[in-house]
Amino acid sequence: MAEVTRSRPQTAARHYDTPWAVAGRPGQQVVLLPGQMNFGAEASSLRTLLGSCVAITLWHPARRLGGMCHFLLPQRPRKAGDPLDGRYGDEAVYAMVQCIRGARTDPSEYHAHLYGGADTMPEGTNLRFNVGERNIEQGWSLIDRYGFQLQGVDVGEDIPRTVTLHLASGEVEMKRGQGRAPVHAVPGAARPA
Numbered sequence: 001m002a003e004v005t006r007s008r009p010q011t012a013a014r015h016y017d018t019p020w021a022v023a024g025r026p027g028q029q030v031v032l033l034p035g036q037m038n039f040g041a042e043a044s045s046l047r048t049l050l051g052s053c054v055a056i057t058l059w060h061p062a063r064r065l066g067g068m069c070h071f072l073l074p075q076r077p078r079k080a081g082d083p084l085d086g087r088y089g090d091e092a093v094y095a096m097v098q099c100i101r102g103a104r105t106d107p108s109e110y111h112a113h114l115y116g117g118a119d120t121m122p123e124g125t126n127l128r129f130n131v132g133e134r135n136i137e138q139g140w141s142l143i144d145r146y147g148f149q150l151q152g153v154d155v156g157e158d159i160p161r162t163v164t165l166h167l168a169s170g171e172v173e174m175k176r177g178q179g180r181a182p183v184h185a186v187p188g189a190a191r192p193a
Contacts, residue, residue: 018095020086032070035087039067039099040167047164050116052132054139054155055163056093058100058110058148059170065103066110067096068165073131074138089138097146112148113172114139115163117155132156 024030024043032038032048032055039058046068048055059066069092076088084091100107117136136155143150152172154161160177 018084018086021095032068034070034072035085035092037067037069037086037092037096039065039096039103041065043167045164045166047162050161050163051118051120052116052135054089054114054116054132054135056096056139056142056148057113057115057163057165057172058096059165059167059172060103060105060110061170062109063103063105064168064170065105066165066167066170067099068163069093069096071135071138074134089135089142093142093146107146107148110148111151111170112143113152113163113165113174114143114150115152115154115161115174118160119156119158120160 020036022030022032022036022038024038024040024046026042028043029045029047030038030043032046034053038046041064046057048068048070050070053070053072055068055070057066057068069086071089071092072087074088075090076085078091084095086092086095097107100110114136117132117139119132133156139155154174154176162175162177164173166173
């Protein structure tokens with residue numbers, strides 16, 4: 001059985017040195033938390049759980065290498081000299097593109113999948129931040145900007161998702177969870193009879 005890594009990054013990614021890049025060892029199943037990424041060919045698979053966050057998976061069919069990033073927000077005001085932060089879509093995908101270029105490949109050679117962006121606010125809540133929707137828009141924009149070959153999409157609604165990228169084959173598995181929080185879980189909502 002393959003080893004599963006959770007939570008904290010062990011070492012920097014092979015082609016990009018940042019504390020939020022999780023390295024994988026041969027045969028390892030790497031679990032990415034929000035704000036983390038992995039790129040390479042060492043791990044057997046990359047997996048993450050998404051709500052309003054978005055994951056972009058990338059895979060090079062000829063070289064059999066790829067990666068995944070899991071971002072929480074589309075972007076932030078970033079000052080010159082600030083280190084990149086994987087919690088933001090533009091910065092996470094930029095770091096992955098640097099890995100792609102470090103592997104002497106081009107973004108246009110990669111198959112991409114886009115997942116997540118669920119509306120996670122329970123029904124009856126008056127607050128609407130549209131984080132999921134903004135993350136989806138950023139994901140589309142980044143895929144277009146870098147010229148990735150979009151192969152699969154499952155975004156929006158109120159559905160959490162588990163996404164797994166198998167690095168040997170490029171197969172992406174996506175499982176949908178249950179929908180919105182029940183009304184009785186919303187503060188102030190009437191309980192079902």
